[in-house]
Amino acid sequence: MTERIVSGMRPTGKLHLGHYLGVIQNWVELQHKYESFFFVADWHALTTKYDKTENLKQDTLEVVMDWLASGIDPNVATIYVQSLVPEIAELNTYLSMITPQNWVERDPTLKDMAKILRTKEGTNSQISYGLMGYPVLMSADIMMFNATAVPVGIDQVAHIEITRDIARRFNNIYKTEFFNEAKPLLNHCSLICGLDGNKMGKSFQNDIKISDSEEVTAKKIMSAITDRSRMRKDDPGHPDECQVAFKYWEIFADEEQKNTVRCECEKGQRGCADCKRQLGKLINEKFAPIREKRRYYEAHPEEVRAIIEAGSQKARKEAQKILTEVRNIIGMY
Numbered sequence: 433m434t435e436r437i438v439s440g441m442r443p444t445g446k447l448h449l450g451h452y453l454g455v456i457q458n459w460v461e462l463q464h465k466y467e468s469f470f471f472v473a474d475w476h477a478l479t480t481k482y483d484k485t486e487n488l489k490q491d492t493l494e495v496v497m498d499w500l501a502s503g504i505d506p507n508v509a510t511i512y513v514q515s516l517v518p519e520i521a522e523l524n525t526y527l528s529m530i531t532p533q534n535w536v537e538r539d540p541t542l543k544d545m546a547k548i549l550r551t552k553e554g555t556n557s558q559i560s561y562g563l564m565g566y567p568v569l570m571s572a573d574i575m576m577f578n579a580t581a582v583p584v585g586i587d588q589v590a591h592i593e594i595t596r597d598i599a600r601r602f603n604n605i606y607k608t609e610f611f612n613e614a615k616p617l618l619n620h621c622s623l624i625c626g627l628d629g630n631k632m633g634k635s636f637q638n639d640i641k642i643s644d645s646e647e648v649t650a651k652k653i654m655s656a657i658t659d660r661s662r663m664r665k666d667d668p669g670h671p672d673e674c675q676v677a678f679k680y681w682e683i684f685a686d687e688e689q690k691n692t693v694r695c696e697c698e699k700g701q702r703g704c705a706d707c708k709r710q711l712g713k714l715i716n717e718k719f720a721p722i723r724e725k726r727r728y729y730e731a732h733p734e735e736v737r738a739i740i741e742a743g744s745q746k747a748r749k750e751a752q753k754i755l756t757e758v759r760n761i762i763g764m765y
């Protein structure tokens with residue numbers, strides 16, 4: 433039997449190159465090696481943004497369009513929306529009953545989120561009961577399909593640990609071996625920083641979207657930080673101190689291109705502006721086919737909705753099978 437993976441992303445709207453390099457590219461490969469379930473975690477979005485739902489539908493659609501354009505194949509992987517699989521909520525209820533309160537309280541990601549929330553003004557500054565349950569809901573996402581592995585970034589590993597603990601506790605309490613203890617599947621990809629050298633993020637306005645046009649991409653790249661100590665374009669440059677542009681070259685260029693850029697920069701034969709113009713071209717070339725595919729889906733949103741609908745139906749069928757077993761194991765009526 434092929435192993436099964438589950439992974440999700442919150443509906444944050446149009447995704448950026450950080451998502452592409454850090455998550456999606458990995459999924460595109462994994463879908464051929466594992467039976468894959470990829471979903472939009474819209475309930476997880478509600479744990480903090482329950483009062484900002486006006487873009488939720490569109491943002492969900494945008495995320496799925498980026499996945500499809502990037503090569504997640506709905507005939508290979510199961511693509512669904514969390515809230516369209518209500519079985520997850522029932523499993524979440526059962527798992528909530530057996531999870532000790534201090535397990536969720538010590539979840540480091542949750543602690544960080546709580547800290548951020550507390551610094552904000554207004555109604556959102558309270559941690560909701562639902563947010564406290566974030567790690568349990570995430571466990572339900574994973575255990576709903578009895579996954580054996582979960583492709584995630586390093587920041588999510590603590591959550592996977594709780595999931596393993598909950599699965600083990602379930603098996604102990606109900607004297608079963610039903611649930612697998614899913615392993616985190618860490619992706620070893622290069623992290624891309626934002627145009628300002630900080631972590632790339634939508635809210636920092638330092639990102640390049642998968643869906644950005646060639647013009648927008650080129651313009652954004654021109655604003656990328658380079659070697660701050662370099663004053664004139666024929667001064668010798670320092671690629672290793674170049675804060676953003678050379679890092680992007682390292683991610684997107686082949687060895688030969690990288691060497692050329694390095695040599696020309698070090699010899700003062702390549703000004704930063706020219707360098708970034710070329711870099712913009714390179715990135716645009718790389719994303720051209722993805723963007724073309726995305727434009728197709730943008731023009732056919734009904735196709736995307738149909739894919740979500742069919743995927744969610746498929747996911748539900750599997751979830752129902754597992755839930756029947758779980759109800760039996762627990763001893764529900």
Ligand code: TRP
Binds near residue numbers: 438439570588
């Ligand atoms: N917590 C993840 C994030 O913020 C999203 C997520 C929710 C997830 N449920 C999951 C990831 C289950 C993997 C498996 O990115």
